[in-house]
Amino acid sequence: MVPTESLEYECVQCAYREVTEDALLGSCRRCGGEMRNVEPVRD
Numbered sequence: 120m121v122p123t124e125s126l127e128y129e130c131v132q133c134a135y136r137e138v139t140e141d142a143l144l145g146s147c148r149r150c151g152g153e154m155r156n157v158e159p160v161r162d
């Protein structure tokens with residue numbers, strides 16, 4: 120059980136990144152490319 124969690128997505132075409140709580144972010148709002156989930160990297 121995970122509370123509301125921010126997800127980070129990166130466009131495979133233009134590398135535009137967006138952080139959202141929506142798990143169903145479909146396409147890049149900048150170029151319309153495919154968005155893929157990015158694993159959070161925290162030191």
Ligand SMILES: [Zn+2]
Pocket residue numbers: 130131132133134135147148149150151152
């Ligand atoms: Zn894009």
